[in-house]
Amino acid sequence: MIKIAIIGGSGLTGKELMKILARHKGAEVTFVTSLEYPGVEITSIFPELRGLIKGSFLDAKDESVYSGVDLAFICLPHAAAMGFVNKYIQKGVKVIDLSADFRIKDPADYKKWYNKEHEYKELLKEAVYGLPELYRNKIKNTRVLANPGCYPTSILLGILPVMKKPGVESLIIDAKTSVSGAGITPTPVNHYLNVNENVIPYNVGRKHRHLGEIEDVIANEFGKVPGIIFTPQITPMQRGMLSVIYLKMKKWIEPEAASQLYTDFYRLEPFVRIVDKVGLHNVQNTNFCEICIDGVKESNTLIVMSAIDNLVKGASGQAVQNMNIMFGFDEKEALL
Amino acid sequence: MIKIAIIGGSGLTGKELMKILARHKGAEVTFVTSLEYPGVEITSIFPELRGLIKGSFLDAKDESVYSGVDLAFICLPHAAAMGFVNKYIQKGVKVIDLSADFRIKDPADYKKWYNKEHEYKELLKEAVYGLPELYRNKIKNTRVLANPGCYPTSILLGILPVMKKPGVESLIIDAKTSVSGAGITPTPVNHYLNVNENVIPYNVGRKHRHLGEIEDVIANEFGKVPGIIFTPQITPMQRGMLSVIYLKMKKWIEPEAASQLYTDFYRLEPFVRIVDKVGLHNVQNTNFCEICIDGVKESNTLIVMSAIDNLVKGASGQAVQNMNIMFGFDEKEALL
Amino acid sequence: MIKIAIIGGSGLTGKELMKILARHKGAEVTFVTSLEYPGVEITSIFPELRGLIKGSFLDAKDESVYSGVDLAFICLPHAAAMGFVNKYIQKGVKVIDLSADFRIKDPADYKKWYNKEHEYKELLKEAVYGLPELYRNKIKNTRVLANPGCYPTSILLGILPVMKKPGVESLIIDAKTSVSGAGITPTPVNHYLNVNENVIPYNVGRKHRHLGEIEDVIANEFGKVPGIIFTPQITPMQRGMLSVIYLKMKKWIEPEAASQLYTDFYRLEPFVRIVDKVGLHNVQNTNFCEICIDGVKESNTLIVMSAIDNLVKGASGQAVQNMNIMFGFDEKEALL
């Protein structure tokens, strides 16, 4: 039974982690910290966790939180996370960081997107980007795992099989997310009256920080990065994310052939399904990514629609999948 | 006071028409027919129209419906509409057809998209496509008006100002519509449990019939039709449509300059607004189209986001705007 | 043309007021103040008002806001409102107060419910409770009008016709409201993730402050106040309120007879409709109250379902209705 710490556990990803880990046969949550609710009973903040978890949130300033565990999940905002990651590694505790701090390999790029100097460049080099479908072997042996963002997960899974061959010239990504992507803290954005009966584009073009990690992964894996346009949009839903990706191909491939290629590429993957019709109902509350492929030959463009639950495969579910790989559990444990 | 017939008035566009026309100072609804509810009081089917309209639905088979009116709005499905359009024209009554039957100039294209031989080719030649921002002068003098579809309205308004100059090489359109686009008749598609918490792409690529009229208008106005990809999607909303259009430009134009160009192009238009931030709340229940422009220079691509209410500017509101033009009313009458 | 000030106009009732008054033929908004946005253009906060209103929010601390107008609508929270009401009255300006400060006649009751000593007891005596269906004649001549709360409007309209005769022994009110009742400021309550897919009872039993004004009106009009239980609930909607009222009758009256009695009682009322089937779609965005009556003879209990739009008949629409009465306009002006 491995022992787990969750740092910054009073947000949406922390809650989802506790829910998933409660079903896990080989791991148990030892403690959870919270900046906002130190000393407060966890289930008083998250009543739906009653029966699944006990105890109160701890204060992360307390030194005792750095020992007695095998793994720490860091659920803090970027910049706030990196110090904790480092400290846990110093103490010999493995880390899965759900923030963006260790996702971008190039510190200059990190600075460009997050407007902050990276303070642990050595650790950054060592960190593995936790997309199991791409880096399973590296994940097995790492002690620092950077859990991917929600958009990058849905997008990278939607393009990986054709990036090398037949190859992609450019990408236009039109992505729709749910309100849970906008966090648990009340703001004008996640106000019911803003979201209900609305579709709200934001960070249109090349402004969203998740572009940084998408392009970093592509550069590292495939060399040249195609031109990317990315338009995220908030839609009136509590969970789920659908990325519609238009891939201008270097060489045309019929959608049926592409579909077969994707099926082959992911044939051993427990959480990727190639489907004929796509929507969000089949992935919500699951760790699955469903991918549906269409295309327009005259435009030499494949249309890939990639659906995930932004809180599960896009965050806490994938984090547990990564934990399973790092600690030798069945990769599907607690996730089916 | 002009007298109006609404043919096929028991659907969503018929209801919306009655609502708008009730506010009109120069027009009155003389009768409304319905295939499903002949003899039934209109307000028993649409209680929200109480106080706005009186009387019962008539049977369109009754010959008396072809006389005593100055204008007929045809709210029937394609193929069913064309016979009524022809008959009214024979009787000397002007027609605004909300179906697709007279939108596509080329009968072969009509047949390709709607799988039906057009039976009134002469009338088709005469028909004017009712996008006031493009064809106001022709609309003034026509007796057969083809009211545009919802997607074409939002899309054409979103691209017109740059089609000629600087010119567009190709278009990718990712459009989100509300459930009212799926009609009033209960189907698995518009079931609450299908739509709620979902985003559902359909007719992906080049399968949606509205492509026919979009390309027909472009061909007639600008000659060469750029490659178009079009992905419509249903989202959990009752009204509203947001088309995000990616325009690969022949010549780069900065978004700010494009925004100015759009502002100039539409400066005399009463129902088009160029905005800095886009969503649906400012256009729902109005006849406005709001357009927001962004872009990515590296990709030589403008991103135009065009928002309308699919039942108003996308259907019945635009139909009344066209009526206002055809009959010399203030174009904004009943629409502000 | 009367001139209007709106004090505290950057909330939901202020926005709704501006929207309604823009259609008014005899009144114009001269200025609008805002605590949060002094100096900011109104339409930059409420873009949907473009074309309907011009200018920037003023600062209410500026003395100039107390002159040059015929009527001030006060859209401030309780306690904050009363000083403004007094000051306008001192300056000879009529006031419609949308806060709770002048709704409860008995200052002790005001203190009990709002935990604050009333500072203008003489003015309180003079104030008229603005339910036109009950106090139209008094409204005509008042200079201080207390605009009713949303729940009291839907509830009082639902019970008035039977209070005197046949008489009511006790009331159980189970009311469902929309999120707009929870205000424009982001809080955990109006967070999308709290409201979506939920029904949330609050202030259950006898805890909601609106009980104060309901009982005050009943006491003033009918003497003895029956026992009242009141359970407000938030439901996933942006507008609308449905109060289901169970009236234990002193003397049984068949629902059909009661329905006739209500129809007679409200026969001259422009904004009350007795209906056979009730829901919210027919009252949303209107100033109508729709009332549907059923009952259970064995339990000697009428069941009255009363539906309004909480922002219109439950707030700003009724405020304009009251203005119309106070200033001799057609009562329906700007409201149909």
Add this chain to the structure above:
Amino acid sequence: MIKIAIIGGSGLTGKELMKILARHKGAEVTFVTSLEYPGVEITSIFPELRGLIKGSFLDAKDESVYSGVDLAFICLPHAAAMGFVNKYIQKGVKVIDLSADFRIKDPADYKKWYNKEHEYKELLKEAVYGLPELYRNKIKNTRVLANPGCYPTSILLGILPVMKKPGVESLIIDAKTSVSGAGITPTPVNHYLNVNENVIPYNVGRKHRHLGEIEDVIANEFGKVPGIIFTPQITPMQRGMLSVIYLKMKKWIEPEAASQLYTDFYRLEPFVRIVDKVGLHNVQNTNFCEICIDGVKESNTLIVMSAIDNLVKGASGQAVQNMNIMFGFDEKEALL
């Protein structure tokens, strides 16, 4: 491993049953029939069940469906169900009937509410009403189990602890359900445009058939049935049901004392929780019933708010709970 048949499995309760049973360690679904989709692969109708179930829907007319199983869940409409129940019992197969056919003990009452003569009166006598919190011991030994309706489950659990002592004089039940209560077949009721932004009372007063089983259980357990008023309402949600119950007490009991009484009454129950604050988020997708208690002493009335997921504790979850009891499994198996 017990073998299970699901008869009429292509509706919402059938789908939910398959989902729950897929997690069950001691039971497996052997086959599922469907009137609409015989021969069609189950996961093509319910894609979210991929990985959880295999094979195609069978035709219930095929005689082979009556053998080779230990238990049949009947998910058919009332009247259609009773013949299947009887046939399975004749074949020695235990039955859990999710229809209303065996819930009401008195055949005259059954006829009154369902307008149909009961054809298996002996079997009806034998049937046990499957509310574990009330009839666990009888459930253990029955071969015919009548699974309770959704409203009766939430309501009976909300009143049982005080029915005998201190005793209840009358009940007013104001219940809000989700759209899944309106079934999978598209109708004007479950159309998105009907449900969205609406609250819709139906069968107001004493018209809903679930009253029959509520009163039957009360009569059998407590003798005299108090007067009951029941107002069901559809709200814009996909899952969940909140019954607000106003209990006029024979003898006053403070809400705190009542809360303690409920806590004691249900202290051994695995699926009932007494809570301080109620909503639907903590019960959706679970088999829990959460009950919150308040009250008004002056009116001698307790207010009990009882929340369940109408598809789980209100249908398929409770059916599996009953199966667990009938077959000696851990009662919580597959339900946590």
